[in-house]
Amino acid sequence: MGPKKTKAPDLHVTIAGVEFATPIWTASGTAGTGEEIERHTDPSKLGALVTKSVSLEPRPGHPYPRTCETASGMLNCIGLQNKGIDAFIAEELPRLQRMKTRAVVNIVGNSIDDYVELAKRLDGQDGVDLLELNLSCPNVEKGIDQGSDPSWIGECVAGVRTVTKTPLVVKLTPNTNNIAALAVAAEQAGADAISAINTLVGMAVHHWKLSPRLSNVTGGLSGPAIKPVALAAVYKIVRAVEIPVIGIGGIANGLDAAEFLIVGASAVQVGTAIFRSPKAPIDIAQQLSDYLAQMEVESVSNLVGRLEA
Amino acid sequence: MGPKKTKAPDLHVTIAGVEFATPIWTASGTAGTGEEIERHTDPSKLGALVTKSVSLEPRPGHPYPRTCETASGMLNCIGLQNKGIDAFIAEELPRLQRMKTRAVVNIVGNSIDDYVELAKRLDGQDGVDLLELNLSCPNVEKGIDQGSDPSWIGECVAGVRTVTKTPLVVKLTPNTNNIAALAVAAEQAGADAISAINTLVGMAVHHWKLSPRLSNVTGGLSGPAIKPVALAAVYKIVRAVEIPVIGIGGIANGLDAAEFLIVGASAVQVGTAIFRSPKAPIDIAQQLSDYLAQMEVESVSNLVGRLEA
C-alpha cells in the first residue's frame, strides 16, 4: 500500500477563449521580454509572460536612480525604457514564439493613434496570445489623466478593437476615484478582460540630502504595501463588469494570489515579487496548488468569486 | 568650561494666523477627543489635537471587525462612530477648552448643508482653533465621490466660509487622479489650509474563511505603507496652492515628519503611529528637533519646502 493518492488541483483557467496552464502570470515591466526568465526558470510553468510595455518609438527611460525601497513596497520611475515596436517584433517576438508559455504583449502610447498603430503592427503576429493596453502608467506625462477618463478609455479601446482580432486586456490605474467606471468604459468598448492595478503615484525623500530619491521625483508604488488597494479595486471591478478581471498588486505568495481569486479575479499577475526571485511566479503557483488541496477545491476556477460578503 | 551650549531648534509654526508649539499634530480619528491623550501624555507638548470627525447626528459606526493589519499598514472601517455635535459641544468642548493644547475640530457630513450647519454650531465657540473639513472619508457612502469632485468641494467650502470666522482646513482624499485640482478648488473657495491625505480605499480577505476581514468589506488604508502616496500628494498640492499644507500619512518617526516638511508641508498629523503609543506625536517632535539640530537648521520653518528638485 502506497501513500494516499490525491490528485493535484487543476490550475487551468480560460480567459477570452485562451487557455492558460495556471492563473499566475508575470506583470508587465517585471519580467522583461522573457530572456532572463527563460535563462533562470522553466517558463512552461508560468501561466503567461506579460512583456514590458512597448511603444512605437524606442524610449530611453529616466536617469538613475529609478527605484527605491519603501515600507513593504518600492517606487519606480523606469520611464518605460524599451526598444520600440519594430525592434520588439524583430528581436523579441521570435523568442516569445519559441518559448513554451503564453505571451501577453503590453503596449503603451501617448495617444489613441499610438495604441491603434501598435495594435495594427502586432495583429496577426504569431506568439501574441493577448494584447494588454497599459492605459495607466504613472511615469508618462499624461498617463494618469487619460487613463482615469472613462470616455478617453472607451475611445482608445474602441479604436484598437477595430484593428486587431487579438483579445484585449485593458490595464487600469488605481489613481482614480472610480476604477469601476473605467472598467465599464473598457468593457463597453470591446475589451475582453480588465487587469488592475498598475502602480500608485508615490514619492520618497532623502532627509539628509533634502532631495527626492527618484530622478523623476515621483514614481509608481508597488509591492505588498498596495495589496489592500488592489483587492478593493478588483472587488469593485468584478461587480461592475461581466468580462474576466486579472488581479495585480503586491502578490508575494500563494495565499495572496488566492485572496484575489476569492474576490473574483480569474487570474493574477506577479510583479515586484519577481525581483526577489525569478522563480517567484512558479513558487506562487505551487503554493496556490497546496492551498487548493488543503481547501479541497479541485479546480482553481471553483475558487474564483467565492467571497462570502 | 561646561559643555558647548546649543540652543534647541525652534519648533513653532504659524498656520492661518494661529501659532502652534510644534508642527506635529494628531490626526483625526486616532486620538479621540483628547481624553485618553490627556490621561496618558502631556498634551501641552502636542502641536495640536485634531478631534475625531463629528457629525450632526450621533453615529453608531460599523460592527466589529473594524480594523485589520496589512503589510506596513492597517485598514479601518470604524464608520465615524461619534456622539453628534450637540453632545460634542456639551461634553467634549469643555475639555478641549481646558486642555493646554491647540484644538482642531474635524467635522463630517453627508451634504453641504450638514457641513454648513456643523460650522455654524461651532462658530465662535471657545477652544476651536481651526476647523478641519473631512471631505474625504472612504467609510461614508458618498465620501469619495463628493470629495473627488472639485466643484462640490468648492461649493462646500464656500458655504462653510460664509457661516464661520474660524480658519478652515480642508482634508482631501488620495482616491483621485488629481488631488492638486481639489486643493485649488478649496483654496479658491476660501480655505485657509489643506490637509492631506485621508486613507486609501482598501480591502483584506480571510483566505481560510473566504470572507472579508472588515465588516464593511472595504476600509481605509493608513500607516507607513501609504507614506509615499502621501508625500507625492503633498508635493503636488504645494505646487498648486499658496495656502499652507498639512501632511498626513504613515508618519512614524521624526525623519518621516521631516520628509513632509522638506517637500513643503507646514505641519504634519500623526495617525496610525499613535496606536503603537500614546506618546508617539511627542516622541516624533523630539526626534524632529534632534534632526534639525543635526542639520543645523535653527527653526523648523526653515526646513519647509527645502526640497532640491
Add this chain to the structure above:
Amino acid sequence: MNITHTSRLVSTKAVGPAIYQQRFHQPTVARSAHAGQFVHVLPDGHNLFRRALSVYATDPDKGTFDVLHQVLGEGTRSLSRLEKGAEVDTLGPLGNRFPAPPKGRRAILVGGGLGMAPLRLWAYELAGAMVKRARGNEIDRKRLPLIMLGARTKDLTTKPYKLGKFGIRVQWATDDGSRGYHGTIVMRLREDVEKELLDPERSVVYGCGPEPMMAALAEECESFSIPCYVSLERSMPCGFGVCMGCVVRRRDGSAYETFSRVCRDGPVFNAADIIF
C-alpha cells in the same frame, strides 16, 4: 497616568504545547495591575500593532508580572523567542477589572483555553482577600472560588499557576473526555446546576474564553438567573481607547453608544449588557 513602560523578560517557561508562561520585571505594572486587566505588548519592530495579553500573575514585592500565552501568529511567536533580559515595550495595565462578587455569592470562574489567564489571577486575588479577612483563622473553603476549565483535549490543559496553597479546586471538561467531564465546560456547569451541586442563587459566574463559548455561557447563566461577567477578546490596534476598533455591541445602546470599546469600557462586561 503614564502607561508606557519597558518590561524586562525574567523567564520563559513552556507549560503546554506552544503555551508559555513569561515573567517580566516591571514594578509599576506589578503593583497596579488587577485581575481582568491586560498589558499591550509590542513584540518587535516589525509588527504594526501591539498584542494584548492578560495579566496572569503579579509579584508586587519582586516587581514582576506574568503572562500566559499561546503561539498563534508572528506576534506571540517572537514573544516566545525573546531571550532572558530582553526589553519589551509594554502599555498597561489597561482595561477594567472583574467586579467583586455580589454579597453572598460564590465566584465560579469558567474558562476556555488561554481564557484561564485572567481567571487565575482573579481566583488568587479573591482567595488572598479571604485569607486576609480571616486574620489567621481557617477560611471557609466552600466559599473559595471554584475554577472550571474547558479544553479540546487533555494535552491542552494547563494547571493554573500556584493556586494550590489556597486549596482552590479546578474542575475540567474536555471535548474528548480525556480529562474530567466529557463535553464542554458550559455543559458541565449546566449539569452541576441541574444536579444541585451548584446553587444559582449563591453563585456569580466570571468567564473568559473563545467568544462562542462566552455566548453559550451567558445564555446558560441567564436561563438560571446567575449574574455573569465575561472578559472579551478583540483585535486591538491601540488598547487605550482612541481607535474605536475593538467594539462590542451593547444591548442598551443609544445611536452613538451602540458599540462599547472592549479595551476601555471592558474587557470585562456584564453579559446582560452586551450582544454577542
Add this chain to the structure above:
Amino acid sequence: MNITHTSRLVSTKAVGPAIYQQRFHQPTVARSAHAGQFVHVLPDGHNLFRRALSVYATDPDKGTFDVLHQVLGEGTRSLSRLEKGAEVDTLGPLGNRFPAPPKGRRAILVGGGLGMAPLRLWAYELAGAMVKRARGNEIDRKRLPLIMLGARTKDLTTKPYKLGKFGIRVQWATDDGSRGYHGTIVMRLREDVEKELLDPERSVVYGCGPEPMMAALAEECESFSIPCYVSLERSMPCGFGVCMGCVVRRRDGSAYETFSRVCRDGPVFNAADIIF
C-alpha cells in the same frame, strides 16, 4: 541556468570597524564565480530587496565563497548578525567579469573602501593564472598585478585576504596620510605615472569604489590613455536584469540604449563606454 541557491554561513570574521568577511558554503557559486561577479543576498524576511555583494574569495574544493562587507543599513546589519550555520537565500553568481589585461599590459587594481572586494579576487585569479602558466618556474614579479587602495584613514584599511603567497604588493593612500600616501589613491596614481613609476603604455587599470572616485579615476586614465575598466555599484532591486532599475548612461547610446543595466551588462564597464 539555475541561479537560486541556499548558502550556509560557515564563518564571520570582523576585519575592520563594522567590516566583516563572511564565508558561505555553496558549491555551485564557489565553482562558477569569477572576479567582478556578485551574489545577490536576501538578508532576512523583512527586506523587500536583496543586497548585492561582490565575490571576495572562492574555494572551489571546499565549496565555499567569501564576501566582504561593511554594515551600512538594515540589510548588511542583519547579515553580519547571522549565526554560523544559518541558511541564506542567494542568487548568483551574477554579472560579467573583469576582462583579461590586453597583451603586454600589467593590471593596476585601484580600489576605494569596500571596492577592494572584487579587486582582491581579480588579483588572486590573475596571479594564479601566472603561476599556472609558469609551470613551476619563478614568475616575473614585475608583471604581477599591483593593488592600490584608498581609504579615509588607517583604521579603515583592511589587508586583502591571502595575497601574500603570491607576493602581490598593496600600496595605500589615506586622506589624512595615516597610512601610505597622503591624499587620494587617484592622486597617487597620477603622481606615479608622472614620476614614471608606472608606465601608461604597459598598464591597464581596473577600478572599484565610490562613484566619484571611479569618475576621477576614469578621467585620469583617459588623460594618460590607460585602458580603464570600472566596476559600478547601483541599488539593485532584481540583480538579474528584469527591473531596469540599475542603469548607467552609455556614451554611444541609441535612443533605447541610452542606459545599460549594471547588473546584467556590468557591473564591469570599459570606462570609455559610460558617462558618470
